[in-house]
Amino acid sequence: MDVIERFATGDLDAFESLFRQYQAVVYRWIVRIIRDPASAEDLTVETFLRAYRAHARFRPDGNFEAWLRRIATNAALDHLRKARVHVELPDDLPAGATPDTAEQKESRTAIRSALASLPPRLRIVVQLGLVEEEPYRAIGDSLGISESAVKLRMFRAVRILRKKLHDWDVRP
Amino acid sequence: MNDNELNDLRDKLRSVIAPPREPELKRDLWPAMLAHLNQPPRIRVPWFDWLLAAVAAAVLIFFPGAIPALLYHL
Numbered sequence: 001m002d003v004i005e006r007f008a009t010g011d012l013d014a015f016e017s018l019f020r021q022y023q024a025v026v027y028r029w030i031v032r033i034i035r036d037p038a039s040a041e042d043l044t045v046e047t048f049l050r051a052y053r054a055h056a057r058f059r060p061d062g063n064f065e066a067w068l069r070r071i072a073t074n075a076a077l078d079h080l081r082k083a084r085v086h087v088e089l090p091d092d093l094p095a096g097a098t099p100d101t102a103e104q105k106e107s108r109t110a111i112r113s114a115l116a117s118l119p120p121r122l123r124i125v126v127q128l129g130l131v132e133e134e135p136y137r138a139i140g141d142s143l144g145i146s147e148s149a150v151k152l153r154m155f156r157a158v159r160i161l162r163k164k165l166h167d168w169d170v171r172p
Numbered sequence: 173m174n175d176n177e178l179n180d181l182r183d184k185l186r187s188v189i190a191p192p193r194e195p196e197l198k199r200d201l202w203p204a205m206l207a208h209l210n211q212p213p214r215i216r217v218p219w220f221d222w223l224l225a226a227v228a229a230a231v232l233i234f235f236p237g238a239i240p241a242l243l244y245h246l
Contacts (some may be wrong), residue, residue, distance in 0.1 A: 012209075019205060024197045031195040040195070045204050052209070108188045115185065130182045131189055158181055165184065 005060040015055070019048055022065065026072045029142075032132055033076040033124055043079055047072040066141055073124070073142040080120035107170045114164040122157035129154050 006014035026047050030040040050071050051058075058067055115123060124143070128134040129150070136150045143150070231238055 016202065019202055020200075023201050027197040027201075028195055035189065037195060041197075041199075041201060041204075044197075045201055045208055048205055049208050111184050111188045115189070126185070127189075130178070131185050158178065161181060162177070165181075170184070 002060075004064055007064075008055055008058050008060045010055050015048075015052055018064065022068055023048070025065065026068060029069055029072050030076050033073065033127060034079055035127075039079060039083075043072070043075050047075045050075065069142045070144055077120050077124060080123065110165065110168045110170045114161050114168075114170075117164070118157055118160060122153050122160070125150055125153040126157045126161070130158075 001009075003014045003017050007018055023044055027040055027044045030043045030047070031037055034040060034043070047068065051068055054071070058064070115126065118126065121143075125139060128139050128142075129136060136147045136154075140147045140150045145153075232242070
C-alpha cells in the first residue's frame with residue numbers, strides 16, 4: 001500500500017509524510033492568493049487539517065496535489081471573506097526612477113481600493129488570472145468550477161474594476 | 173472586453189500589487205499541525221439552533237401551560 005492509500009485510511013504517519021512533501025507547495029499557492037506570509041502559514045496548517053479530516057472522502061486514484069490545492073483555495077477564500085483583507089503594497093514593486101507624485105499615490109490607493117472592494121470569489125480570479133497569469137483551467141480546478149465559469153467571473157470582475165477606475169478617473 | 177483593455181487593467185493592477193517573489197516557507201509547520209491535531213474538536217452550534225432554543229425557552233416562560241403538552245408530545 002503506498003503513502004496516498006495509507007493516508008486515505010487515516011494513517012497518521014502517511015499524513016505526516018505527505019504534509020512534509022506538500023507543505024511548501026500549499027504555502028506558496030496560498031501566498032499567491034492572500035499575499036500575507038504570516039496568515040499563509042496558518043492557512044497551510046488549516047488546509048492540511050481539513051484534508052486530514054476529509055481523508056475518507058479522498059479517492060486514492062485521484063490527484064492528491066489538485067485535491068489539496070482545492071482545499072487550500074477554499075481556505076484562502078474563507079480567510080478573505082472573514083478578514084476582508086486589504087491588499088498591502090508589497091515591497092518588491094518595480095523600483096521607479098523618481099518618487100511617486102501625489103497623483104500617482106492617489107491612483108495606487110484607488111486601484112487597491114477597487115480590488116479590495118471586489119467580492120472574494122471575483123477577487124481571487126483577478127488575483128490569480130490577471131496578476132499571476134495562471135491559466136483559467138488551473139484556476140477553475142482550484143475553485144472547483146469550469147473554465148467558462150472562470151471566464152465569466154473574470155468578465156464581471158474586470159467590468160466592475162474598469163467602472164470604478166473610470167469613475168475615479170484613474171490613470172496608470 | 174478586448175485584449176488591450178485586459179492588458180491595460182493588468183498593468184494597473186501590477187503597478188500596485190506586483191507578483192510576489194517565489195515565497196519560501198521559512199519553517200517546518202509539522203509541529204503546529206500536530207498541536208492542532210491534538211486539540212479536541214470544537215463543537216459548533218449553528219446560529220439557527222441557538223435561535224430555536226431561545227424561542228422554545230421564551231414560549232415555556234411566557235406560556236407555562238404549554239409544558240404538559242410539550243412533555244406529552246415528547
